[in-house]
Amino acid sequence: MSGAAHPAAFAASLLAAACATVGQPRGVVDRLYVFEVGECHAQDVSRWTGTAEASRPWVFANHCYLIRHRHGLLLWETGFADEIAAMPDGLALGDSIRVRVRRPLIDQLRDIGIAPGDITHLALSHFHIDHAGNSRLFAGATLLVQAAEHAAAFGPTPEKFGYDANGYAALRGGNHVLLHGDQDVFGDGSCVLLATPGHTPGHQSLLVRLAGRRPLLLSGDVVHMQSNWQQRRTPISNFDRAMTVRSMARVQALLQEHGATLVIQHDGDSNRQLPKAPAWLD
Ligand SMILES: [Zn+2]
Numbered sequence: 514m515s516g517a518a519h520p521a522a523f524a525a526s527l528l529a530a531a532c533a534t535v536g537q538p539r540g541v542v543d544r545l546y547v548f549e550v551g552e553c554h555a556q557d558v559s560r561w562t563g564t565a566e567a568s569r570p571w572v573f574a575n576h577c578y579l580i581r582h583r584h585g586l587l588l589w590e591t592g593f594a595d596e597i598a599a600m601p602d603g604l605a606l607g608d609s610i611r612v613r614v615r616r617p618l619i620d621q622l623r624d625i626g627i628a629p630g631d632i633t634h635l636a637l638s639h640f641h642i643d644h645a646g647n648s649r650l651f652a653g654a655t656l657l658v659q660a661a662e663h664a665a666a667f668g669p670t671p672e673k674f675g676y677d678a679n680g681y682a683a684l685r686g687g688n689h690v691l692l693h694g695d696q697d698v699f700g701d702g703s704c705v706l707l708a709t710p711g712h713t714p715g716h717q718s719l720l721v722r723l724a725g726r727r728p729l730l731l732s733g734d735v736v737h738m739q740s741n742w743q744q745r746r747t748p749i750s751n752f753d754r755a756m757t758v759r760s761m762a763r764v765q766a767l768l769q770e771h772g773a774t775l776v777i778q779h780d781g782d783s784n785r786q787l788p789k790a791p792a793w794l795d
């Protein structure tokens with residue numbers, strides 16, 4: 514599938530984006546596809562809700578999103594690694610978390626006629642394995658990453674941030690665009706990366722504008738579940754709790770400003786309202 518942005522055109526769009534703000538929408542993306550890319554069965558949800566809630570099991574959904582724009586294809590997140598789909602019992606993370614993947618992402622992309630090499634832009638909210646698991650497939654895409662996140666993920670101590678650098682080693686040496694705040698990806702306000710640090714040092718979220726519905730704000734891990742959103746709770750392992758709460762407040766303000774709907778990526782209910790690939794939103 515064609516549609517790759519010419520590097521010079523993309524550089525020009527970045528230049529234009531430097532002058533743009535999240536408050537000046539002018540364009541819409543063509544399509545948004547939603548993919549299920551694993552499920553995380555945790556025995557004790559209190560790790561994510563803090564100590565306020567009693568220990569009980571929880572299932573975290575996991576999704577990634579493909580945005581088709583006339584100037585390129587942006588993949589937002591890559592899910593858990595496709596290899597987990599072949600493991601009969603899923604992947605155990607420690608003794609209290611089990612990950613299951615029903616269908617590899619690469620197969621789901623093939624269903625809609627897309628090969629990994631067709632992806633022109635890759636952006637992750639952050640580099641935990643449920644987001645960066647298949648990133649090696651997209652090493653040829655331009656990686657849009659906050660500078661603080663890049664320093665954490667590719668610096669000397671990625672494990673300090675909960676990262677498994679081997680999982681995304683293929684991205685090293687690729688075309689990385691280091692961001693210092695919000696970034697209007699295609700220069701027309703249709704697709705804006707939002708700096709929402711706190712879960713990790715350079716965490717980001719994504720605002721997407723479609724022609725036929727209210728804008729969607731894809732959370733990343735700025736929040737994991739609806740109850741955490743309502744109560745402004747954060748996981749105990751977050752990089753910086755106060756920073757996360759400030760980012761949640763920022764997301765709330767942006768939702769109001771743009772009349773946008775929040776999609777909590779790890780919340781099953783939040784994603785249930787969205788059609789899954791091969792269907793799409795436009
Ligand atoms: Zn995370």
Ligand SMILES: [Zn+2]
Nearest residue numbers: 641643644734
């Ligand atoms: Zn996550």
